[in-house]
Amino acid sequence: MSVFNLKEQNANLDSKIVVGLERLSQVFRILLWEKAKQHRLSPIQIQLLIFIKHHSADKSTISYLAQEFNVTKPTISDAIKVLEQKKMIKKLADEVDTRSYTIQLTAAGKSIVSDTEHFVNPVTEIIVDFNLPEKLMLWQNITKLITQLHQSGAISVQRTCHYCKHFSTKNEAPYCRLLEQKLLPQDVRIDCAEFEVV
Ligand code: SF4
Incomplete structure (x- = not known):
């Protein structure tokens, strides 16, 4: 039976916990969407910018980002292409394998991160009081x-x-x-x- 079936859910603590976690995931999704809309970017584009800012160059490759975000390489490549067109990132070619590159934020990209990375604040503000x-x-x-x-x-x-x-x-x-x-x-x-x- 589905955890979303109210009869099952309300009679079962496990189901309530799972639905509660799903509700929390919606909160993060909505908060991120709000920021993305303000900057005319997609949620994954914002997440990529934030991730790249806070991680080392070896984690800022198409392959690593695809694994990190559980999406395909073409999905990441498309998002990176848009960010490059908007001059928010630049690609640095690998000296050994010239087909590979790492991704760096530009000043414009860093500015977007400063404006968006606090999207989780409504949750942080509750947690600090625990x-x-x-x-x-x-x-x-x-x-x-x-x-x-x-x-x-x-x-x-x-x-x-x-x-x-x-x-x-x-x-x-x-x-x-x-x-x-x-x-x-x-x-x-x-x-x-x-x-x-x-
Ligand atoms: S065990 Fe590894 S992951 Fe944990 S703090 Fe040490 S270096 Fe970091």
Whole structure:
């Protein structure tokens, strides 16, 4: 039976949780759409600009972006083409493989990011008022859900501690060998710049 069937949903906590998460995903979608409309861009174009700004050059390639956003390479290429026409990004050819390139933001692209990357603020403003135990419980459940969705193949790219070669244990507690620190639940990362695949 469908989780959207109200009789089933309201008699089943699992279904209510799934529908609640789906409702939350709508919030992010709507907030992003609002920003995209203001700048006459598509949501994926805004997401690409934000991602490129905050990640290293090796993650700013067509292949990586396609994996990251779970879409095809032609979809990313089309979005990048529009951003280039609008002079928001520039392509830097790979010195070895001249058919490949990395993507960099121009000043215009950076300005769009500054204007749009706070689209999540309505959610942030609620979260900051949660107390620490509430935040920790939420964070642990989010990381667990992301890890299991990655294992099932629903999330393709992972840069989290549990899949990183620097992840270890010390005195039976999670530990990062690179940062030389214990990983308390609040220290676990889902997008770490130092992440290296095992
Ligand atoms: S390098 Fe980053 S992802 Fe890897 S274990 Fe350390 S904190 Fe986690």
